[in-house]
Amino acid sequence: MKTASLSRRGFLNRSGVLLTGLTLNLNAVSGAQAEPIIDIHQHTDYMGRTHDQLIAHQRAMGVTTTLLLPAGTPAFGLSTHKGESNGLQAKCSGNDTCYNLAKQYPKEFLFAANEVPDLPDATQEIEKYLKLGALVIGESKFGVQCDSPEMQRIYELAQSYNVPVLMHWQHGMYNYDFARFHTMLEKYPKVNFIGHAQTWWANIDKNHHDQTVLYPKTKVTPGGLTDRLLSDYPNLYADMSAGSGLNALQRDEEHARGFLERHQNKILFGSDCLDAFGHGPQCQGSQTIAAIRKLAPSKTIERKIFYENAKTLFRL
Structure with missing residues (x-):
């Protein structure tokens, strides 16, 4: 049974690569010139996905530049929920892996720096990769207060190196007390923060009161906390990735059109997709690309979200 399972998996993996190659070849034959897309949110070894699968996935989606976000060092304290959150709770690999893949494919991949914030050498580990060229700190996905001394040391490091911090907001699990985050935006006005994940996107709605609901499906009333923070603070951006962004x-396409127009200079495309193929019903990343193309009020706004905003923010 084991041999059969491995054989089937190998066949599926090879099929995905062949389909990707076919898609790219068809584009070449038709003379289509793909517009550049920057994906600011991807991971290496995501739930066991291989590097070859990751590369094929990004190419199939039409992504031209990918930012790899590492996990921190495996640790077993409170911030990683005694190890449950190691590997960003998704078996993602760390700084070395992201750095090495980016160096192997410099035209396609860039890399970030990350570390468990309450480890004693957290800032030293992050700084090591900032010195090597990391463009952002994150994904910060740890069970700590958003304004804790540990996180503030990271914000101070980001300020020193002029890089953004990408934060995963998930009520009761990661980066606690979203409602207090405005104090950090005010204390560190020179640091650009990027918001992501369930609690971040749920709070686009002014009527989102039950923070335990992570994927609300109701119509959206503009003016939620996320909406207000993006309007009020020039140092805050939005990462469109994952199921929460999609x-x-x-959930409300009419609201989405207005939101994309209102925050057109603040929204960044990210996939955060663990699919191996880059197309089809299981590929949430390609679905997000299709949704943005459908809902962006203009081609100008679409290009900002897919490319120009990230190019400016990361100084590419």
Whole structure:
């Protein structure tokens, strides 16, 4: 049974690569010139996905530049929920892996720096990779207060190196007390922060009161906390990735069009997709691309979200 399972998996993996190659070849034959897309949110070894599968996935989606976000060092304290959150709770690999893949494919991949914030050498580990060229700190996905001394040391490091911090907001699990985050935006006005994940996107709605609901499906009333923070603070940006970002687009398309227009200079495309193929019903990343193309009020705004905003923010 084991041999059969491995054989089937190998066949599926090879099929995915062949389909990707076919897609790219068809584009070449038709003379289509793909517009550049920057994906600011991807991971290496995501739930066991291989590097070859990751590369094929990004190419199939039409992504031209990918930012790899590492996990921190495996640790077993409170911030990683005694190890449950190691590997970003998704078996993702760390700084070395992201750095090495980016160096192997410099035209396609860039890399970030990350570390468990309450480890004693957290800032030293992050700084090591900032010195090597990391463009952002994150994904910060740890069970700590958003304004804790540990996180503030990271914000101070980001300020020193002029890089953004990408934060995963998930009520009761990661980066606690979203409602207090405005104090950090005010204390560190020179640091650009990027918001991501369930609690971030749920709070586009002014009527989102039950923070335990992570994927709300109701119509959206503008003016939620996320909406207000993006309007009020020039140092805050939005990462459109993951199922939470896609849900924010699909739950109320009329609101989504207005939101994309209102925050057109603040929204960044990210996939955070663990699919191995880059197309089809299981590929949430390609669905997000399709949703943005459908809902962006203009081609100008679409290009900002897919490319120009990230190019400016990361100084590419």
